[in-house]
Amino acid sequence: METTPERKVKLRGQGLSATRPRLELLQILENDPRPQSIEEIISSSSGKLALSTLYRAISELLDAGLIETLVSPDGKTLVETTLQATAHHHHVFCKGCDKAIDIEFSDDLEKNIEAEVKNIEISNGWKVSDHSIEILGICEQCTVR
Ligand SMILES: [Zn+2]
Ligand SMILES: [Zn+2]
Structure with a gap:
């Protein structure tokens, strides 16, 4: 803080x-x-x-x-x-109340994503600058309701 x-x-x-x-x-x-x-x-x-x-x-x-x-x-x-x-992270969204939390993937997973992104660049001729991955679910409070 x-x-x-x-x-x-x-x-x-x-x-x-x-x-x-x-x-x-x-x-x-x-x-x-x-x-x-x-x-x-x-x-x-x-x-x-x-x-x-x-x-x-x-x-x-x-x-x-x-x-x-x-x-x-x-x-x-x-x-x-x-x-x-931390600079690079992802989000989980609650479909019940729109709340979101920050999450980090393991280094291995990030490396795999990067490798996939490289393939996307090669096969489509795009230049990829970043990725964002959203995970959707229902939070604890909304599950209890
Ligand atoms: Zn919720
Ligand atoms: Zn990532």
């Missing part, structure tokens, strides 16, 4: 001033480091972030590369910080 001064340094390092909404957003994402929905962020901010302010902060931090967004299978936007996550 980073401190507020560290977050200010990160923002300024990206040419952004350390405004309250930007700091608030980063702190919320770091407090619960998994992809979070707009509704979850708003409720974690306990009234400190208005929806329009949040959207603006998200787009600014996204441009600066400090956060990433992903879209759930139902089309919901989820936001996660890039400051502490």
Whole structure:
């Protein structure tokens, strides 16, 4: 968990001033480091972030590369910080509530995926830059319901 001064340094390092909404957003994402929905962020901010302010902060931090967004299978936007996550990871989505968690594959599996990706490049003449793999399921809370 980073401190507020560290977050200010990160923002300024990206040419952004350390405004309250930007700091608030980063702190919320770091407090619960998994992809979070707009509704979850708003409720974690306990009234400190208005929806329009949040959207603006998200787009600014996204441009600066400090956060990433992903879209759930139902089309919901989820936001996660890039400051502490391991660079390459995957997501499991709950089809019941749209919650997502971060997961990492074993090195062996990643190597196999990379090898397959090489084949795709060769057989299609594409240049592949990255891969993203989504796993879908039902989370613990939704199973109990
Ligand atoms: Zn769920
Ligand atoms: Zn991977």
